Amino acid sequence: MSSADILRAPARATSSLIADAFVASDLPHADAARCADLMTEADLTGADGHGIFRLPQYVRRLKAGGFNKRPAIAVSRTAPATALVDGDNGMGHLVMSRAAAEAIAMARDTGIAWVGVRRSNHAGPAGLYAEMPAAHGMVGLYAAVANANHMATWGGAELLLGTNPLAIGVPTGDRPLVFDMATSIVAYGTVKKYALRGLTMPEGWFVDAKSGAPITDPNKSGAGLLLPMGEYKGSGLALMIGLIAGVLNGAAFGRDVVDFNADDDSATNTGHCIAAIDIARFLPLQTFTAEVDRHVRHLRASRLLPPADAIRLPGDRRAACRDERLREGVPIPTPLLAQLDRLAAELKITPLRER
Amino acid sequence: MSSADILRAPARATSSLIADAFVASDLPHADAARCADLMTEADLTGADGHGIFRLPQYVRRLKAGGFNKRPAIAVSRTAPATALVDGDNGMGHLVMSRAAAEAIAMARDTGIAWVGVRRSNHAGPAGLYAEMPAAHGMVGLYAAVANANHMATWGGAELLLGTNPLAIGVPTGDRPLVFDMATSIVAYGTVKKYALRGLTMPEGWFVDAKSGAPITDPNKSGAGLLLPMGEYKGSGLALMIGLIAGVLNGAAFGRDVVDFNADDDSATNTGHCIAAIDIARFLPLQTFTAEVDRHVRHLRASRLLPPADAIRLPGDRRAACRDERLREGVPIPTPLLAQLDRLAAELKITPLRER
Numbered sequence: 001m002s003s004a005d006i007l008r009a010p011a012r013a014t015s016s017l018i019a020d021a022f023v024a025s026d027l028p029h030a031d032a033a034r035c036a037d038l039m040t041e042a043d044l045t046g047a048d049g050h051g052i053f054r055l056p057q058y059v060r061r062l063k064a065g066g067f068n069k070r071p072a073i074a075v076s077r078t079a080p081a082t083a084l085v086d087g088d089n090g091m092g093h094l095v096m097s098r099a100a101a102e103a104i105a106m107a108r109d110t111g112i113a114w115v116g117v118r119r120s121n122h123a124g125p126a127g128l129y130a131e132m133p134a135a136h137g138m139v140g141l142y143a144a145v146a147n148a149n150h151m152a153t154w155g156g157a158e159l160l161l162g163t164n165p166l167a168i169g170v171p172t173g174d175r176p177l178v179f180d181m182a183t184s185i186v187a188y189g190t191v192k193k194y195a196l197r198g199l200t201m202p203e204g205w206f207v208d209a210k211s212g213a214p215i216t217d218p219n220k221s222g223a224g225l226l227l228p229m230g231e232y233k234g235s236g237l238a239l240m241i242g243l244i245a246g247v248l249n250g251a252a253f254g255r256d257v258v259d260f261n262a263d264d265d266s267a268t269n270t271g272h273c274i275a276a277i278d279i280a281r282f283l284p285l286q287t288f289t290a291e292v293d294r295h296v297r298h299l300r301a302s303r304l305l306p307p308a309d310a311i312r313l314p315g316d317r318r319a320a321c322r323d324e325r326l327r328e329g330v331p332i333p334t335p336l337l338a339q340l341d342r343l344a345a346e347l348k349i350t351p352l353r354e355r
Numbered sequence: 356m357s358s359a360d361i362l363r364a365p366a367r368a369t370s371s372l373i374a375d376a377f378v379a380s381d382l383p384h385a386d387a388a389r390c391a392d393l394m395t396e397a398d399l400t401g402a403d404g405h406g407i408f409r410l411p412q413y414v415r416r417l418k419a420g421g422f423n424k425r426p427a428i429a430v431s432r433t434a435p436a437t438a439l440v441d442g443d444n445g446m447g448h449l450v451m452s453r454a455a456a457e458a459i460a461m462a463r464d465t466g467i468a469w470v471g472v473r474r475s476n477h478a479g480p481a482g483l484y485a486e487m488p489a490a491h492g493m494v495g496l497y498a499a500v501a502n503a504n505h506m507a508t509w510g511g512a513e514l515l516l517g518t519n520p521l522a523i524g525v526p527t528g529d530r531p532l533v534f535d536m537a538t539s540i541v542a543y544g545t546v547k548k549y550a551l552r553g554l555t556m557p558e559g560w561f562v563d564a565k566s567g568a569p570i571t572d573p574n575k576s577g578a579g580l581l582l583p584m585g586e587y588k589g590s591g592l593a594l595m596i597g598l599i600a601g602v603l604n605g606a607a608f609g610r611d612v613v614d615f616n617a618d619d620d621s622a623t624n625t626g627h628c629i630a631a632i633d634i635a636r637f638l639p640l641q642t643f644t645a646e647v648d649r650h651v652r653h654l655r656a657s658r659l660l661p662p663a664d665a666i667r668l669p670g671d672r673r674a675a676c677r678d679e680r681l682r683e684g685v686p687i688p689t690p691l692l693a694q695l696d697r698l699a700a701e702l703k704i705t706p707l708r709e710r
Contacts, residue, residue: 078636079466081436111434114467156657168595229585236669240523254650281433295609302511311510314591
């Protein structure tokens with residue numbers, strides 16, 4: 001698909017469409033705005049599988065009763081430095097924002113705080129939440145159980161593991177470094193994006209669950225296994241994250257995971273965890289950020305390895321993407337635009353191109 | 356090299372040789388025994404680059420003044436749930452054992468504890484320390500800055516990143532699950548083992564720093580770059596671990612790392628971090644371990660993906676290796692045996708084969 005087939009919509013337009021769609025779906029105004037902000041941040045930073053792309057699905061779930069529109073999100077402090085958040089099946093963005101705020105507030109007192117989350121939902125890209133503590137002079141650690149099992153355990157052929165992501169945010173003197181990694185070789189959102197754009201996947205992403213042969217058509221990925229990052233390493237890390245972000249919080253993992261791509265009305269009992277570490281308890285924040293900046297300068301000044309044309313540090317791509325999309329707009333492929341137009345008509349809200 | 360060229364030594368023999376060598380090198384008896392225990396555990400669990408293999412190098416460093424033989428390891432509680440340990444340049448095993456014990460003790464009170472470490476040294480395989488909280492009904496998280504830079508940042512050709520490992524330990528109803536991953540495609544210890552055994556490395560492990568061409572001779576690895584796990588993912592994670600386990604604690608990272616394979620007398624200012632999360636603050640420990648066991652059963656019962664002949668979960672290999680080596684002994688390749696014999700003669704202690 002050529003770029004001529006992709007609309008560039010200003011972020012304020014995509015954001016207002018998202019917010020209006022949620023309000024029209026009976027989400028409270030403040031909650032709709034919060035979700036729209038975070039989904040737009042996902043779009044701006046290049047997490048295309050996590051932004052406005054998800055709107056039709058989220059609206060379907062809101063209609064089908066798959067999300068609780070008026071959740072009573074409950075925070076239990078279970079120890080001085082730990083809390084367990086029960087999301088009451090609310091939108092994941094709301095639940096995780098609350099959990100991140102709690103982790104940051106607690107870590108001010110205790111140096112580190114760890115907040116586990118259960119009964120939540122899909123909350124968008126992991127980097128969003130790892131970045132929140134970084135904005136408060138803290139290290140952020142975030143992990144989650146993905147909302148569908150696209151991987152098998154290493155050696156196996158059954159879909160028992162998600163692409164369970166890990167993200168780490170660290171403040172610098174400038175923008176935070178944000179590392180955001182799926183434990184699969186690519187995020188499943190990337191596969192969905194390839195399908196939407198009619199692209200072929202490289203070999204090494206998916207294999208057939210029976211033969212182990214490569215699958216390169218993203219529309220046939222349903223019959224396959226998404227491969228883990230680094231072979232057994234990605235599989236092992238996905239399992240450990242599943243235990244810590246899922247089982248530890250009484251949230252779903254393994255056979256209990258609800259595939260929210262195939263099901264609009266069952267509660268997913270999604271689990272996440274977030275930790276905030278207060279840097280000032282280890283050394284003065286300015287000393288830390290100055291040291292990080294020094295090391296980053298060394299890394300960026302490194303001689304290049306052929307055939308690379310640039311040094312790539314965690315968050316570089318998302319930062320460059322954010323700048324470009326704030327200027328040029330969020331790319332909306334034609335098939336997605338058609339979905340969004342149908343959605344706007346159905347919800348009786350202003351369509352994207354008129355915003 | 357055939358297996359006939361590899362001696363199998365009982366673990367009590369390797370352990371007593373290590374302890375005697377350290378005592379002969381003027382380490383206090385209790386410290387020598389502690390290091391010997393942990394190095395033997397590394398040997399038993401298959402971390403061959405971290406056990407008795409390191410003894411000649413450690414003894415050299417002890418002689419050269421590279422380690423402080425009488426360190427005053429200082430623990431500062433910097434907040435209710437955080438501590439900073441200054442290892443006073445003692446043996447890494449001693450410093451990290453102390454840090455792990457502190458993390459476990461603090462987490463009993465606060466639910467989670469995070470202990471940063473500076474002025475430590477090489478402490479063996481990451482899994483050793485992640486497993487310690489698991490033995491107390493806690494989740495263990497451990498990371499460290501490696502003691503030499505064998506990797507470049509993604510796109511770069513300069514050795515600015517270590518194989519900075521991440522390990523996670525989780526209790527089950529049986530043996531803990533222990534995930535232990537270098538952020539490089541293989542641990543550097545594995546490369547040393549290949550060199551010692553005269554084996555050729557597969558392509559994809561090392562590349563030439565100028566041309567990017569593959570290097571397969573482990574003895575030529577000094578001229579090359581060890582590749583990260585999962586391309587930019589391993590590189591990014593190695594950086595983030597370096598910031599959290601190194602810079603945050605005032606320990607070495609990047610250009611400041613001392614290559615302890617090439618230097619016997621400079622203090623390395625090695626950084627580590629360890630966290631312990633008390634499971635009982637989230638749900639009853641027995642509920643957790645029963646749930647973990649249930650999920651592990653599902654994973655193990657998974658249909659196999661051709662051509663795999665087994666499901667591999669984190670810690671399986673090390674557990675099987677431990678059982679086998681307790682029965683059959685620790686493998687000592689002939690070149691290592693010759694080194695150990697010279698060392699025993701030099702230190703006037705009983706050689707390995709007479710133990």
